[in-house]
Amino acid sequence: RDKDLPPGPPTLPIIGNLHIFPKESTHLRFTEWARKYGGIFSLKLGAGTVIVITCPEIAHQLLEKRSATTADRPSLYVADLVTGGLNMGLIRYGDTWRAMRRAAHSILTPKATARHFPIQIAEATQLLYDMLCTAESFNTHIKRYSSSVIMSVLHGKRSPRYETPDTADFFRVEHEWSTFVEPGATPPVDLIPILKYVPAPLAKWKRTAARIREMQRGLYLRLLAGTEERVQRGEHNGSYMEVVLERRQELGLDRHTAAYLGGSLVEAGSETTSSFLNSLILCLVAYPQAQKHAQEEIDGVVGQDRLPTLEDLQNLPYIRAIILETHRFRPVTPLLLPHATTAPETYKNYSIPAGSTIFVNYCGISHDPMLYDGPEVFCPNRYLLADNGTKPGLDKSSMGPTLAFGFGRRSCPGIHLAENSININAMNLIWAFKFEPALDKDGNVIEPDTFAYSKGITCEPLPFKCRITPRTAEKAEIIRREFWGAADTFKKFEFGLSEEDKEFVLSSRDRF
Numbered sequence: 001r002d003k004d005l006p007p008g009p010p011t012l013p014i015i016g017n018l019h020i021f022p023k024e025s026t027h028l029r030f031t032e033w034a035r036k037y038g039g040i041f042s043l044k045l046g047a048g049t050v051i052v053i054t055c056p057e058i059a060h061q062l063l064e065k066r067s068a069t070t071a072d073r074p075s076l077y078v079a080d081l082v083t084g085g086l087n088m089g090l091i092r093y094g095d096t097w098r099a100m101r102r103a104a105h106s107i108l109t110p111k112a113t114a115r116h117f118p119i120q121i122a123e124a125t126q127l128l129y130d131m132l133c134t135a136e137s138f139n140t141h142i143k144r145y146s147s148s149v150i151m152s153v154l155h156g157k158r159s160p161r162y163e164t165p166d167t168a169d170f171f172r173v174e175h176e177w178s179t180f181v182e183p184g185a186t187p188p189v190d191l192i193p194i195l196k197y198v199p200a201p202l203a204k205w206k207r208t209a210a211r212i213r214e215m216q217r218g219l220y221l222r223l224l225a226g227t228e229e230r231v232q233r234g235e236h237n238g239s240y241m242e243v244v245l246e247r248r249q250e251l252g253l254d255r256h257t258a259a260y261l262g263g264s265l266v267e268a269g270s271e272t273t274s275s276f277l278n279s280l281i282l283c284l285v286a287y288p289q290a291q292k293h294a295q296e297e298i299d300g301v302v303g304q305d306r307l308p309t310l311e312d313l314q315n316l317p318y319i320r321a322i323i324l325e326t327h328r329f330r331p332v333t334p335l336l337l338p339h340a341t342t343a344p345e346t347y348k349n350y351s352i353p354a355g356s357t358i359f360v361n362y363c364g365i366s367h368d369p370m371l372y373d374g375p376e377v378f379c380p381n382r383y384l385l386a387d388n389g390t391k392p393g394l395d396k397s398s399m400g401p402t403l404a405f406g407f408g409r410r411s412c413p414g415i416h417l418a419e420n421s422i423n424i425n426a427m428n429l430i431w432a433f434k435f436e437p438a439l440d441k442d443g444n445v446i447e448p449d450t451f452a453y454s455k456g457i458t459c460e461p462l463p464f465k466c467r468i469t470p471r472t473a474e475k476a477e478i479i480r481r482e483f484w485g486a487a488d489t490f491k492k493f494e495f496g497l498s499e500e501d502k503e504f505v506l507s508s509r510d511r512f
């Protein structure tokens with residue numbers, strides 16, 4: 001390690017820290033190192049440098065204020081084998097990224113997302129209805145919700161069931177892809193020149209990459225073709241990809257890139273939202289006092305006779321605090337997404353070479369006992385005492401309420417769509433249901449495990465059981481009525497349904 005780099009664990013000749021770089025749950029190891037080496041430390045992977053930031057001010061300085069030089073993504077040779085360099089979240093900073101980002105901006109501004117409220121709210125009503133009918137499958141109901149919303153907004157085509165082919169294919173490929181690109185799971189950049197020449201049969205990751213590529217590319221092109229055919233039939237429904245197809249030349253996107261733009265937005269928007277909502281339920285089960293407090297609050301504001309609306313949120317400070325605390329307690333992306341530098345940078349006396357990878361260890365920040373009182377406890381009240389939940393008296397004004405959506409030019413463009421989904425579903429679920437721990441066969445409580453999380457670039461609770469019951473019979477009736485009332489909104493997004501989907505749609509609407 002050069003002397004002017006930030007400190008870090010001792011290195012070995014040539015390989016640096018390669019031998020100790022974690023292969024999974026990287027954020028946990030980074031947090032241990034941060035407690036030892038400080039808010040900014042470095043790792044050497046061969047000749048390459050990795051900078052890990054576990055301090056909100058340093059992250060703000062380097063990634064927000066100096067975004068012009070820190071908005072690149074690291075070269076991910078193996079990820080590029082899968083995506084051909086066209087995944088919007090991982091693509092290098094350059095013209096194709098700019099074209100994609102410009103195109104994404106046009107649907108993801110607060111004003112543009114407002115146009116998609118009707119389908120978002122209708123889908124949230126189906127989530128309530130599905131949970132009323134088969135509460136034990138809440139995990140898949142949430143996944144269906146999140147992928148159906150984003151596919152409706154982007155491709156104008158919803159998924160009435162989790163088994164609807166597009167959604168089922170999406171989650172199959174997404175699971176493999178997210179695990180495949182977790183930091184540490186694929187070979188480091190500096191070995192790439194050698195690995196490029198390893199013949200495919202000898203390299204397991206190359207075979208995995210080829211398999212994921214085939215599935216992912218097939219799905220993205222199929223989704224785009226579906227939109228093209230629907231538009232040709234004159235069946236417009238205002239979906240985002242309709243606009244992209246119309247303005248493709250002007251936006252500077254070829255057909256293949258347009259398919260990957262649509263696909264990578266579906267990818268970026270589905271698992272993140274579903275992971276958040278699953279964590280929310282886990283926290284409500286594990287912390288019944290917080291749940292009770294939130295239910296008292298929402299009953300006082302919304303009452304018993306109607307579903308909550310987005311406007312209600314401004315009068316629900318405790319539920320807003322629950323949302324922020326869920327982000328802090330169990331971040332969806334514990335390391336956000338890695339940035340990279342396009343030019344040499346400095347922080348205080350440290351130098352950061354051009355081409356360094358920068359991780360913000362969000363999980364390490366959000367569990368730092370110097371910043372948060374009792375960080376291992378789910379405690380929404382902290383956000384009632386300070387806007388960003390930090391210890392009273394600390395000046396953390398540069399932090400904002402949450403860091404969950406990242407920094408600078410690469411910050412999450414889907415934040416408004418995501419927040420609408422999170423807000424409406426958090427209110428709905430807390431208003432409608434009681435969430436309690438599951439019981440074993442002898443009637444003993446099975447304590448929920450708030451540590452059992454998946455591995456991957458996004459983390460979600462491992463499937464867990466809990467009891468979900470409607471809070472009153474009247475509320476159950478309102479859910480059924482609202483779901484039935486949403487049928488006209490749904491119909492505009494129901495194209496090319498399989499026989500099973502048609503049957504499901506008919507039978508669920510026939511009950512009334």
Ligand code: HEM
Pocket residue numbers: 088089090101104150264265266268269270272273276332333336337338339404405406407408409410411412413414415417418
């Ligand atoms: C709970 C929900 C979500 C969370 C927590 C989340 C979080 C993030 C984070 C941490 C990043 C990386 C930021 C950085 O590098 O500094 C990101 C990037 C991104 N997100 Fe989200 N996101 C969510 C939902 C969504 C949705 C709904 C969409 C799309 C509609 C979306 C689209 C994207 C895209 C395209 C990128 C890559 C941006 C780029 O590299 O230029 N996200 N998100």
